[in-house]
Amino acid sequence: MKEILIVNLTRMGDLLQTTPLMAGLKEQYRDARITLLVSSRFAEICSGIPLIDDLIVFDMHGFRDRLMQKEHDLVGNYLFLKRLISRLNEKEYDLAINVTHSSVSALIISLVHAREIRGFTIDSEGHRVIRHPWLKYFFNVVPNRDYNPFHLVDMYLKAGDVMPERKGLIYEVRDEDRVNAEEILLKEGIRNEDSLVGIHLGASKSDKTWPVSSFVEVADMISREYHARVILFGSSTEADLGEKFTSAANCKPVNLIGKTSLGELAALLKQCSVLISNDTGPLHLATAVGTTVVDIFTANVHFLETSPYGEGHYVIQSDLPCVPCGFDVQCNNMKCKDAITPQIVCDTVKTVLNNKAGISANKFLMPEHVQIYRTYFRENGMLGFYPIKRKEITREILYRILYRAVWDMDIHMSSNECEAACNGICDELSSCCLLSRAWSIVCSLKEDAKALARLNELAGQGLGIIDRICEEAGRDAIEINLLKELSDRLESVDRELELAGHAYPCFRPLLVVFVFSREALEGSGLSALANSSKKIYEELFFRSLKFLQVMKKIITFMESKSENEQEPRPETIHETACRGCDR
Structure with missing residues (x-):
């Protein structure tokens, strides 16, 4: 029997988004038993997750409060945590995975008896360590989210080295809850044949909420055209939003x-x-029970990271240059909300309802600065997003497509396999983007390719130096002066790599993962540490080399599209300058 511990001390939506990981682990290890450590605030959701064999509830917020309150001394806090650790260590785990970003979770999992730990933890000297390549990538997403192509769920799956046959989130409705729901609907005069449209007005933060007045317009249009009954969902803290909606709407919602x-x-x-x-926990619950979702993204929320995980959902987000904004931004003019009109949301909802009724889909009149995506599963099992309207290619879109291919590549793949991957990228670009203005980014891509070639060269230099260090570390008599000289040279290379990451943000994800890997070095003795370091430099060298090979192919493809333009294009000062550099 394989004992597996998953530590997820985050919110309801994140817990539901862990269910595919659990399903994948259960499929891969048929005798697996999964223990889930969860925050007490969100433990209720676990009653509908059938994949959990043992649930351990931790008062995460209570523990944080204790640390800040003077009446709780160090010994008392230690005993509080010790009780949890004792409960966890009633069994020994074959695998423990921490998908929580907090230092508390890192401390907890470092004290667990487990043969293998993945994720954020603490080593024997108290230093931060992130174990497993995909969890290092996971921690890289926030500072480099413009270039992240992966959904949170898929990062979890990669961290578990699994890909379940059953797609989507998992939640099983209990019979008693189903009966209670039927009674609630009956009391509200809702019949079995009525079409029900749910609306969730709130979110964890007010800046993530689309205006109530806009929801009202959508509800009135849908109610009028489809005679649908509108139901408002939310927590008691969002009651004021429901009151505003009810007082403004012509339709009579069930609040x-x-x-x-x-x-x-x-x-x-x-x-x-x-x-x-809006982007909120009940959205993921709806996805898990099989209901189609129309998800409205505003503020700092990015559809690629936390959209509804399943087939056939719709996500709407403004594509203004400032979207999504940073997590610490306080915006006084949220144009991202205004750009998403009630009409475009209504048209999207109508498409869903028409599809369910077997009616051909209506055409979208897409406003400027808005994009709609339909979710689907790619051939590799990961979530994809098909744009309802193709728009001109941008650097950000291109780099996300490139990174999706590069991160998922075997760094030692053959030339034929690399060629096939490039062809796949070209096909995706042709089907999802307009390339008539591809020339507008080709010049900057060529400059990026030069920078990537330099990055790869530096990684090669570092690999050569660390190889020398490995040789020296394996000798019976180590030459200390030579070792110091090599270490100084390696430090110089590392500084240049760090500067490259700052100068070219498009390649920072490669270097952030590289830095996380170096921080996670473990081992006793010079030889063990040197050989572990060698693997890290090899990863950067071969990953950047594959990236460069792919990038050159894509530049050639983009140039061919530029040459096939129907109309002559204006020449810009920037292009003239770049051509001068090419000479």
Whole structure:
């Protein structure tokens, strides 16, 4: 029997987004038993997750409060944590995975008896360590999110080295919750044949909420055209949003905000034809019970990271240059919300309802600065996003496509395999983007390729130096002066690599993962540390080399598209300058 511990002390949506990882582990290890460590605030959701064999609840926020309160001394806090560790260590784990970003979770998992630990932890000397390549990548996403192509769920799956046959999030509605939901609907005069449209008005932060007035317009249009019943969902803290909606709407919504348990909410969401929502936990619950979601993204939320994980959902986000904004930005003019009009959301909802009724999809009148994507699963099992309207290629879009291919590559793949990957990228660019203005970014891509070639050269220099250090470390009599000279040279290379990451943000993800890997070095003795370091430089060297090979192919492809333009294009000062550099 394989004992597996998963530490997820985050919110409800993140817990639901861990269910595919659990499913994949259960498929791969048929006798696996999964223990989940969860925050007490969100433990209720776990009653509908059938993949959990043992649930351990931790008062995470209570522990944080204890640390800040003077009446709780160090000994008392230690005993509080010790009780949790003792409970966890009633068994020994074959594998422990921490998908939480906090230092508390790192401390907890470092004290667990496990043969293998993945994720954020602490080594024997108290230093931060991130174990497993994909969890190093996971921690790289926030500072480099413009270039991240992967959904949170897929990063979890990669961290577990699994890809389940069953796709999507998992939540099972209990019979008692289903019965209660039916009684709630009956009391509200809703019949079995009524079409139900759910709306969630709130979010964890107010800047992530689309205006209530816009939701009202959508609800009135849908209610009028489809005679649908509108149900409002949310927590008791969002009651004021429901009151604003009810007082402004012409349709008569069923306001269930703060009036259901989590299980009843799941059962009610399952009855809806569609849920219209901001980015919030109930959105993922709707996805898990099989309800189609229309997800509205604003502020600092990025659709690629936390959109509804499943087939056939729709995500709407402004593509203004400032979207998504930084996590620490306080915006006083949220144009990203204004850009998403009630009409475009209504058209998206109508598409969902028409598809369910077997009616041909309506055409979208796409406003400027808005994009809609339909979710689907790629051939490799990971989530993809198909744009409803193709738009001109940009550097950001191109780099996300490139990174998706490069991160998922075997760094030692053959030339034929690399060629096939490049052809796949070209096909995707042709089907998802307009390339009539590809010339506008080719010049900057050539400059980027030169920088990447230099980065690869530096990685090669570092690899050569560390190879010499490995040789020296394996000798019986080590030449200290030579070792110091090699270390100084390696430090110089590392400084140049760091500067390259600052000068070319498009390659920073490669270097952030490289830095995380160096920080995670473990081992006793010079020889062991040197050989571990060698693997890190090899990874950077071969990964950047594959990236460069792919990039050159794509530049050639983009140039061919530019040559096939129907109309002559204007020449810019920037292009003239670049051509001068090419000479």
